[in-house]
Amino acid sequence: MSKKTTYLFGIFLTIIIGTLFYCYLCDNCHCFPSGEATTEDTNTVVLEPEVIPATRNAFAISDADGDFNIKINDNFNFKTSNYSILEPLSTEVTSGVSKLKDYLLANPLKDIDITGYYRNDETNDSAYPNLGLARANAVKNYLIAQGIPSKQIDTRGQLNDGINPNDANTLFGPLKFGIITLEEGATDDALVAACDAIKKNPLVLNFNTGQAQINLTAEQRQKIADISKCVDKLGVKVQVVGHTDNTGNADNNMALGQGRADFAKTYLVRNGILGENIEAMSKGQTQPVADNNTEEGRTTNRRTVITIN
Template sequence: MSKKTTYLLGILFTIIIGTLLYCYLCNDCHCSLGGETTETTTDETIEIEQQKVMPTTKNAFTIYDADGDFNIEMNDNFNFKTSSFSILDPIAPNVAGGVLKLKDYLITNPLKTVNIVGYYRSDETNNSAFPNLGLARANAVKNYLVTQGVLSKQINTQGILNDGINPDHSNTLFGPLKFGMVTLEEGIIDEALEAACEAIRKSPLVLYFETGQAQISLSAEQRQKFADISRCVDKLGVKVQVVGHTDNTGDAGTNVILGQQRADFAKSYLIRNGILGSHIDATSKGQTEPIADNNTDEGRTKNRRTVITIN
């Protein structure tokens, strides 16, 4: 073999080795050897995960009396935005018509009771005074029924967690509700309700807030008291008594006005959360009924209160 041939083979061998090393060490390169293409993948590969689109839930407005001859079913229903307990307008005409039929049936059957279950999702925010959004929604529908002539004492409300209800793309929940009907026995007293109402009288809902406060935040215990107050109003026909109190700072006459402002603020909060204004009396005691020592900051704070109870 001549020196020239050996020299050329050495160059060719160097090129082949260099190419192989280049393809092996270069992550972003595409090399073709022997007609086959080898592509290298890296840890920087982007993984695209397609979100599973859940079908929108649309519950029908259905009420069936297993012990009678009442039965309505329609595709429309009461609708809500997510994290809201206000019924969306407009209410479908056939739903409004169904409510009027329900009213007439209940008038002629006073022992019948409508059960309204409101659903809520675990990812919703509860801005109501009720323990959960489902109960707040059921109460909103109850109030609509009352405005159409249905007696509140013939309506039971309940809230249940249900992550199976899915809103549409505009965050609208279509009929997050379930309706039922039962027949009560005449003369039966709801002892649990009586006990709950008496507990409110003994231990009212007390709010502490300053003048100009824009909102009221309730604890879990206070939310349950609110729910009990609402139920006592519906079932027993009692009235809500809202009384504003102040400390003894300033003029006594001015404090009466300040206490009334606090009572009116609390009343408006109750109305926004579904207790009809005609069922609420708001008054002021001013500084005349302190429950703590007005000579201390702590005592004055306790005296600046609004008490919500039932008669």
């Protein structure tokens, strides 16, 4: 090899080595074709989905003014967007309820206060203003069935997005319990006023007999909540009266009105008002409140009126 050739080869080799070294140090030079590996390893970070553990509230009740205190790791459980208690209840919960009953019966000036929780992303298909109140009323009815007087049970609902279901959409104990001590002879003026308002301005529903669901406004939901509380605290009864327009036979309309009243009663029972406290009857076409000669009037007359007495 001549000196000239050796000299040229050295220059060529220097260029190659320099180019490779430059590409190695440069991050954005695109020296290598797409898809070919470089000498630098690339680390890809894969983020695992966040796992939110299910909330599990204990069945805990204590009396700050007495000696009652229980805490049970199980509780009343519900499916999301539902207000029916999941069965079966644990033996620990039923035993706790029995102790609560004995305590309340021995202390008639004490009430059990039940707050039902609900999430903002749940669907409320109950007749109550919110799903938490519906859950609290479901527990109330269970307590009544176990012998606890309805007058000694208070219910309320509260938004709580901190309660998390499990993968099967079960909420474990979306509730809070407390004991309230009342003053002897005290009256709930707000409740009395709400019950008087129902008597003066009953709940009126317009729907077709046999439809699967009654769509309620926020005002109507509140009226049902008030009616339920009036029944529990004051011992009043619910009266459900079905009415029709004058189209067709009077006897058939009487039966049609009864069907509407029975449907509304079933709806109320399903939403936590005990059937023994509800009287369903029909007035048929005998008590119109609008002109039956117009379609608008007939629609108004096809109604179910719910009140207390």
